[in-house]
Amino acid sequence: MTNADIIKNIEDAQIRKDALEFSVGDTIKVHGLIKEGDKQRIQVFEGTVIKIQGTGARKTFTVRKSSNGVGVEKTWPMNSPLVEKVEVVRQGKARRAKLFYLRDRVGKRAKVKQLIK
Numbered sequence: 426m427t428n429a430d431i432i433k434n435i436e437d438a439q440i441r442k443d444a445l446e447f448s449v450g451d452t453i454k455v456h457g458l459i460k461e462g463d464k465q466r467i468q469v470f471e472g473t474v475i476k477i478q479g480t481g482a483r484k485t486f487t488v489r490k491s492s493n494g495v496g497v498e499k500t501w502p503m504n505s506p507l508v509e510k511v512e513v514v515r516q517g518k519a520r521r522a523k524l525f526y527l528r529d530r531v532g533k534r535a536k537v538k539q540l541i542k
Contacts, residue, residue: 436482441504445511447486449474450519450537455488455501456509467509470499473517473537475524477503489527491535496528516540 447453454471472490475498479485484503489496501508517537527535 439482439504441506445486445503445508447474447511447513448516448519449477449522449524450517450540452514452517452537453488454512454514455499456511457501458507458509471514472497472499473524473527473535475527476522479503491531494531516542 451474452472453474454469456467456469459466459468470488470490472488475487475489477484477486482504485500486503487498487500489498491497516539518540519537524537527537
């Protein structure tokens with residue numbers, strides 16, 4: 426067994442069974458587990474998915490929101506046990522894989538059009 430096979434086996438064991446279903450441009454609520462000392466709580470972070478990158482156990486997603494006029498971005502590993510659940514609030518129509526142009530926009534211009542099926 427080679428080193429690559431060993432690493433692949435370890436990474437496959439880390440992948441979560443309930444796959445998170447969302448895409449770039451969607452507005453989502455991420456329920457993240459916050460540990461403060463010996464206490465735990467769930468904090469909700471709502472924003473637009475601006476990128477999804479990586480594959481397998483290393484897959485991550487970045488969510489951006491505007492808080493008090495300041496843009497805030499958070500990146501989570503897709504397979505992290507600290508991500509309790511992800512709710513899709515609305516689906517967005519994105520024609521590219523990474524929405525970095527939203528960083529330069531403020532207010533209504535920073536919204537992604539809603540995908541209507």
